[in-house]
Amino acid sequence: xxxxxxxxxxxxxxxxxxxxxxxxxxxxxxxxxxxxxxxxxxxxxxxxxxxxxxxxxxxxxxxxxxxxxxxxxxxxxxxxxxxxxxxxxxxxxxxxxxxxxxxxxxxxxxxxxxxxxxxxxxxxxxxxxxxxxxxxxxxxxxxxxxxxxxxxxxxxxxxxxxxxxxxxxxxxxxxxxxxxxxxxxxxxxxxxxxxxxxxxxxxxxxxxxxxxx
Numbered sequence: 001x002x003x004x005x006x007x008x009x010x011x012x013x014x015x016x017x018x019x020x021x022x023x024x025x026x027x028x029x030x031x032x033x034x035x036x037x038x039x040x041x042x043x044x045x046x047x048x049x050x051x052x053x054x055x056x057x058x059x060x061x062x063x064x065x066x067x068x069x070x071x072x073x074x075x076x077x078x079x080x081x082x083x084x085x086x087x088x089x090x091x092x093x094x095x096x097x098x099x100x101x102x103x104x105x106x107x108x109x110x111x112x113x114x115x116x117x118x119x120x121x122x123x124x125x126x127x128x129x130x131x132x133x134x135x136x137x138x139x140x141x142x143x144x145x146x147x148x149x150x151x152x153x154x155x156x157x158x159x160x161x162x163x164x165x166x167x168x169x170x171x172x173x174x175x176x177x178x179x180x181x182x183x184x185x186x187x188x189x190x191x192x193x194x195x196x197x198x199x200x201x202x203x204x205x206x207x208x209x210x211x212x213x
Contacts (some may be wrong), residue, residue: 020071035096043103052114061208131208141144141197171205172197 048057054195134140173197176188183189 002093034078035100038069039070039097039100043100046100046107049110050103052110054114074185092160128208131211135201135208135211138191138194138198141194145188145190145193145197147188172200172210175200 045057045061048054048060068084134144172193173188176183176193179196180189197206197211199209201211
């Protein structure tokens with residue numbers, strides 16, 4: 001009886017070992033299928049992001065595709081009933097997974113760079129909007145001139161790093177002097193200067209960069 005019991009136990013151990021092997025095969029098969037159906041597809045889009053091909057990424061990674069990938073992840077594609085491990089032979093996909101994670105890292109870096117650029121562009125847009133507001137509002141322009149064009153704050157000359165080049169007076173200051181003479185105590189009349197600036201801007205004589213120094 002003891003021998004028979006021992007034999008039964010050995011059979012049980014073999015059965016459990018076979019079950020464990022099948023379980024491992026199912027798990028490996030799931031990862032292979034995950035790579036084939038999802039990761040491989042995402043890697044294609046990550047490479048576009050890495051290479052800053054934003055238009056191609058936008059045209060290619062559409063909402064229906066995103067929904068399809070999401071449904072694949074959420075569905076029963078990876079259940080044991082959908083996996084066939086008959087005659088399954090394990091093939092290592094480790095290097096493929098490594099490549100995918102490198103693509104993810106590169107994509108994250110590109111996204112960070114894009115965010116930084118967007119922040120810088122947003123700041124530039126706000127500056128330009130503020131300048132536009134000033135140039136379209138005579139009172140704001142007068143206030144700006146009072147703040148930045150008075151006394152020692154006034155920048156009459158274009159700054160040039162070449163010391164052998166004579167300084168060139170900015171057109172709006174020159175026009176002001178022609179019309180009204182040099183200002184007393186270096187205080188430029190804001191209303192008069194505002195009129196001159198708007199005229200020269202309209203004529204294309206000066207640009208915003210000549211005003212907002």
